[in-house]
Amino acid sequence: MVRTNLKKLSSALMVGGVAVAMASTAIAAGKISGKTERMVRSDYVTSLEGKTIAYVPISLGLPLSDYWHHGIKRSAEAAGMNFVVKDPAWKVDAMTQVISALISENVDYLVVQNPDVQVLAKLLKKAEENGTHVIQLNMASNYRSSGFVGVDWVSHGEEIGQDIVKECGTGSGKSGKVAIVQGELTAAANVWFNAGLKKALAEDSAISIVNDQAAQWDATKAHDITAAVLQQNPDLCATAGVWGIMMLGSGQAVKEAGLSDQVLVYGSGSNSRPICDALESGILDKHFSYDSILQGRDVVNAVQAIAQTGVEPGEKPFALYTPIMIHDAKTVKTTDCHDLIGN
Missing domain, CATH: 3.40.50.2300 (Response regulator)
Known part of the structure; x- marks a missing residue:
């Protein structure tokens, strides 16, 4: 009985060893989800390289918005993206002006903290119709854009x-x-x-x-x-x-x-x-x-996912809710x- 069990164990180890060897060979060859590792990385880099992410808070100079600034900027630049920030300093008119300018510039990704549910809704819809993905940060509008990152x-x-x-x-x-x-x-x-x-x-x-x-x-x-x-x-x-x-x-x-x-x-x-x-x-x-620093990172994570899937602005809205x-x-x-x- 012991000898039989040892034979079974030996056979199992041989099969396991073959499986590990095959897995190691596959990893060495770089096969991930039907693509080589090089191709996966190439797709990632191509989808983000040279793209611009613009951040428009209600105002800078607050811990909340400054942490977002830090988190988004650091993660965007690490991903090879350009980063732009515009500070309307609590002025709604200035906020609409800078967003309109960013739409005209065909910025790739627009991250916005909404002062209320209605004031920017039409403008954000216009941005997405113009080809810009909009991520609404922590405070949403009545328009449901490509993504929302923030608190439930x-x-x-x-x-x-x-x-x-x-x-x-x-x-x-x-x-x-x-x-x-x-x-x-x-x-x-x-x-x-x-x-x-x-x-x-x-x-x-x-x-x-x-x-x-x-x-x-x-x-x-x-x-x-x-x-x-x-x-x-x-x-x-x-x-x-x-x-x-x-x-x-x-x-x-x-x-x-x-x-x-x-x-x-x-x-x-x-x-x-x-x-x-x-x-x-x-x-x-x-x-x-x-x-909020991690929320900034989540914003860029959302952008990375959008970029690689190739969805159109507003095509498949989603939310990333923040832990409390x-x-x-x-x-x-x-x-x-x-x-x-x-x-």
């Missing part, structure tokens, strides 16, 4: 809402009062984040939304809104908003009111150094973060955040 805002809002319910809802012994600080009312990130947030909050009858105002991404306005809410609701349990940098204002108002031990301050956004600083100092309690990391004031580490990056 509905599930993201739900996730924060569920955490608030756990902290402030039934059985918590707290008031259940929640204040929402919105960003720009017509921005896609704000619209869908708050849809998810409110859906989750509505699932517990002990939760009541006592205030819901827009701060237009402004930390000073968020501060003033929160200060007024606290005067009327000194037993507030939590306040939440879609952008952490804006919510620094809310956190400061909570601290000034001497309620940091009672009111939880929630933010969302890139894991930038000011966010970790705010968590460590108690200005924020929880921040649901995404890595939860950073808590009690557990945050210095290494959880990126240092600021200058351009």
Whole structure:
């Protein structure tokens, strides 16, 4: 019996050895998916070499947009592409002008952060009709372009809402009062984040939304809104908003009111150094973060896939959703955040 098993084992090893040898020969010959390795690389290089990717944020000078800039530029240049950035500095008119100019220049790939769902929709559609692939970054428009890279805002809002319910809802012994600080009312990130947030909050009858105002991404306005809410609701349990940098204002108002031990301050956004600083100092309690440098890399990954498949602009739209990391004031580490990056 032992000898028989040894013979079987020997035969198996011989067959396995032949298989490995055949595989090694195939690899040595460079056969991958029916093409040689050289041909695969040649197709890749040809599809990207000399192509231009243009990046148009709402504004540079913010950790979020600067991280995107760094991630896209570094990955695009590594792929052999040309990189262009245009900074409209919060001016929508300037944004439409630079996008129109890029369309006229027949830029190959256009990466855009939309200020709201409608203002650029027709222009982005025109870009794709003109042959330019459009990747919408983190904030989409009503036009569905070649690709979207960013946060799944509905599930993201739900996730924060569920955490608030756990902290402030039934059985918590707290008031259940929640204040929402919105960003720009017509921005896609704000619209869908708050849809998810409110859906989750509505699932517990002990939760009541006592205030819901827009701060237009402004930390000073968020501060003033929160200060007024606290005067009327000194037993507030939590306040939440879609952008952490804006919510620094809310956190400061909570601290000034001497309620940091009672009111939880929630933010969302890139894991930038000011966010970790705010968590460590108690200005924020929880921040649901995404890595914007890696989002920039994902933008270029999306471009590489589009380039090699040869699809027409807008032909097969897709989304690459970003993973979320939860950073808590009690557990945050210095290494959880990126240092600021200058351009």
